[in-house]
Amino acid sequence: MAQTQPLFVLQVPTAVNPGAQQKPIGSFICTEAAPQVYLLAFSDAPDNRLTPSFNATFLLALDIIEHRLPKGVVITTSSITKFYSNGLDYENAVKDPNFFTGMALINGHAFAGGLMTAMMHDYRIMNPHKGFVCLNELDFGAPLQPAMASVFRVKLNLSTFRNMVLESRRYPALEALKEGILDGVGGLEETLAFVHEMKLAQKAQGKSYGLIKEEMNREIVKDLDEATNAVQVTAAKDLDRSRRDLEAKKRVEDYQNGLGIRSKL
Known part of the structure; x- marks a missing residue:
């Protein structure tokens, strides 16, 4: 596939002391992979941990796409081969009260908060040859807050959710597909084919599309709205x-x- 010029590039600043100069440690690069299909690739070494600066940049990227580009489909993926995201930077996350649609292309491991991020997308496609998805809060002693749990309760069957939460079970791509965690397997080519087959870019033009998704995910939206009182x-x-x-x-x-x-x- 021919390389295209980025629509925009955002740098992820490192956390620094007040008054000190911020140096970028990662980036979000948005390109148009197909007409009205926006590929948002992020890279924040070594494993795309969800830090406040990473999340703020992520949200800014989504805001730019929503408010500055024609309506379409957003595909998020990682430029780091091994990881989609290894989850929260837990030590810092618990200190921050303001922690975090389209499609997720999961190219590598998606653990804990990384999997939650992928689950927030409407559809998920994963590399069938490497990586696992896992909700492993149990392993490092983190609670599962309502805003974290509701997306799994809404989108997965109860037995899969139970096994993920109480067993920290790791699912390779094909098993995750069987359990309904994923909607398909493959890379960018397969993801674009999925978008085309499902006519997602066309559906995104509908005036009620966002409202329908909001109602479909009412429990998730409610728990996210109430997270400020967590x-x-x-x-x-x-x-x-x-x-x-x-x-x-x-x-x-x-x-x-x-x-x-x-x-x-």
């Missing part, structure tokens, strides 16, 4: 969980005392 909601849940734990321990103590057994709690 700290308060989590604190309330923790408080309620502690209360229920204390009540359970009290019931056990009463049971042991009734049997004349010394409590070891």
